[in-house]
Amino acid sequence: MKKSRRSHTKKVGMPPGSLVHVGEVKTKHTELVLFRYDSAQITEKSARLLSELDLQPPENSTLWLNVYGLHEPSLIAEIGQKFSLHPLVLEDILHTNQRPKLDSYDDYLFVVTRFFSYDQDAMLIGSEQVSIVLGRNFVLTFQERPTGSFDPIRERLRANKGHLRSAGAGGLAYALLDVIVDRYFIVLEQIGDDCETLEEELLHKPTASVLQGIHKLKRESMELRRAVWPLREVINSLIRNESGFFNHDTVLYLRDVYDHTVHFIESLESLRDILAGMLDIYLSSISNRVNMEVRALTVVAMLFMPATLIAGIFGMNFKVIPLLQNPDGFWFAMGMMAAIAISMGLIFWRRQWLNRQ
Numbered sequence: 095m096k097k098s099r100r101s102h103t104k105k106v107g108m109p110p111g112s113l114v115h116v117g118e119v120k121t122k123h124t125e126l127v128l129f130r131y132d133s134a135q136i137t138e139k140s141a142r143l144l145s146e147l148d149l150q151p152p153e154n155s156t157l158w159l160n161v162y163g164l165h166e167p168s169l170i171a172e173i174g175q176k177f178s179l180h181p182l183v184l185e186d187i188l189h190t191n192q193r194p195k196l197d198s199y200d201d202y203l204f205v206v207t208r209f210f211s212y213d214q215d216a217m218l219i220g221s222e223q224v225s226i227v228l229g230r231n232f233v234l235t236f237q238e239r240p241t242g243s244f245d246p247i248r249e250r251l252r253a254n255k256g257h258l259r260s261a262g263a264g265g266l267a268y269a270l271l272d273v274i275v276d277r278y279f280i281v282l283e284q285i286g287d288d289c290e291t292l293e294e295e296l297l298h299k300p301t302a303s304v305l306q307g308i309h310k311l312k313r314e315s316m317e318l319r320r321a322v323w324p325l326r327e328v329i330n331s332l333i334r335n336e337s338g339f340f341n342h343d344t345v346l347y348l349r350d351v352y353d354h355t356v357h358f359i360e361s362l363e364s365l366r367d368i369l370a371g372m373l374d375i376y377l378s379s380i381s382n383r384v385n386m387e388v389r390a391l392t393v394v395a396m397l398f399m400p401a402t403l404i405a406g407i408f409g410m411n412f413k414v415i416p417l418l419q420n421p422d423g424f425w426f427a428m429g430m431m432a433a434i435a436i437s438m439g440l441i442f443w444r445r446q447w448l449n450r451q
Contacts, residue, residue, distance in 0.1 A: 113167035113181075117190030120222065120239035124163035130155055131251055133260040138252075144169060149176050156263050157232040162240045164188055164223075170236075177202075177234065179227065187236050190223040194324040196331050202229040203339055205267075205328060207274055208321045209243060212284045212314075217307060219281065219314040221321070224274065228267045228339055235270065243273055264340040268347050271329065275354050278322065282361055285311060289368060296372055300379040308376065312369045318362055326355045393442055400438070401431040 128147045130137045132155035141147050149159070164170065167188055174184040183204045186192055197204040205226040212219050222241075227234035235244070247269050250258050258265055292307045329352045335345055404427055408415065417423035 113171055113184055113188055115165045115167055115188045115190075117164070117223075117238070119163075119165045121163040121165075124161065124166050124169055125240070127160040127162070129158040129160075129248070129251060131158075131259050132156065133254075136251055136254075136259065138248075144172050144176070152231055155231070156259075156266060158235070158266055159232070160235045160237065160244065162237050164190060164236055164238055173234065177227070177229065177232065179204075183227070187225045190238060192223055192225075194321055194328055196328040198337055202227055203267075203332075203337060204228075205271075205332075207271070207325055207328070209237075209241060209274065210278060210281045210318065210321070211241075212281045214284055214288060217288055217310045217314070219317050221317065224270075226267060226270060228263055230339070231263055233263050233266045233270070243277060244270065247273060261344060262341070264344045265347075268340070268344050268351065271332075272347070272351050272354075275325075275351055275358065278318070278358050279354075279361075281318065282358065282365065285314065286365060289365060289372075293368075293372055296376055296379070300376050300383075305373075305376055308369055308372050312366070312373075315362060315366050315369065319359075319366070322355060322359055322362065326352065326359065329355055397435045397438055400434040404431055 123142060126141045126144065126147060128139050128141070128149075130148075130152060132152075139147060147159070149157070159173070161169075161173070164187060170184050170187055173179070174181070178201065180199060183197065183199075186197075186204070186206060192206045194207045195205075205228065207224050207226070209222050209224055210219055222238040223236075225234075225236040227236075247258070247266070250256060250269075258269060261268075288307070289311060292304055292311070295301070295304050296308075329348060332340065333345055333348050333352060340348065408418065408427055417426055420426070
């Protein structure tokens, strides 16, 4: 967070479209991966310099350029020049704290979304920005670091499984969004597992660590919610297909992604309700435990109150007090104290005041 704040200070006073990387550097070197394919053949090449790749616009094929690492503004600017991208698009690519959104231009669409990963040991969500530029016959993807999330799509392209290689750039963009949304469900399942574990601990014995875990999960679920709600509107805008970047079949698949997004939001809201209920249970359990302890102390105090009263009476400074001169007076007073205490204890036991469950 501190690194992000320091990065923001670099942009103060600069004109719109200034290329400054904002965010954490998550990879040492920038890597470029280029796929060029059609229904009949596919070529693949990796490089670190843009000059090593052939980025000529394909005529009857689709070009997919994936960039790992966004900390080199000069490289992003060079890519923008090759594909005639607006400076504001390049600025948003380098600004890695963007909310999911969709910007439409004449020759391409610009989509910003986010990847999420979950550390179950620390109960923390990791987030990184993914920017997608969809053209008529090319797709550009910009990631902060290699995650392997798009590897299934690469395998499908290499093996020519399904209709992905014949679906054009629009079909590839759909496949990328579908993978991103599917990964959200993995994170949600992992959070749900931790939620069930905390719930069992909460019902068994609520502790401060359980409360801390509940607050962590609530905070991380809010992070997910902030990312998925705008993404739903992004996919809904893509379904309208006002710019014609998707064919009819791809629009149908986009509707399926939209349904998955709505389902994820509903599941996330249910999880948030469970966490809120767990917090209420924790507070009720703590309050009930305090009440039980106060009741136990009250019972002990009430058992000793008659003994205190009797001792006070016999301790008054009167010359004549019954049993004071009796040799068995002490034992009589002690027996009276014990009898009253035992009687009261039996009454409390019958009324289950001594049961702390």
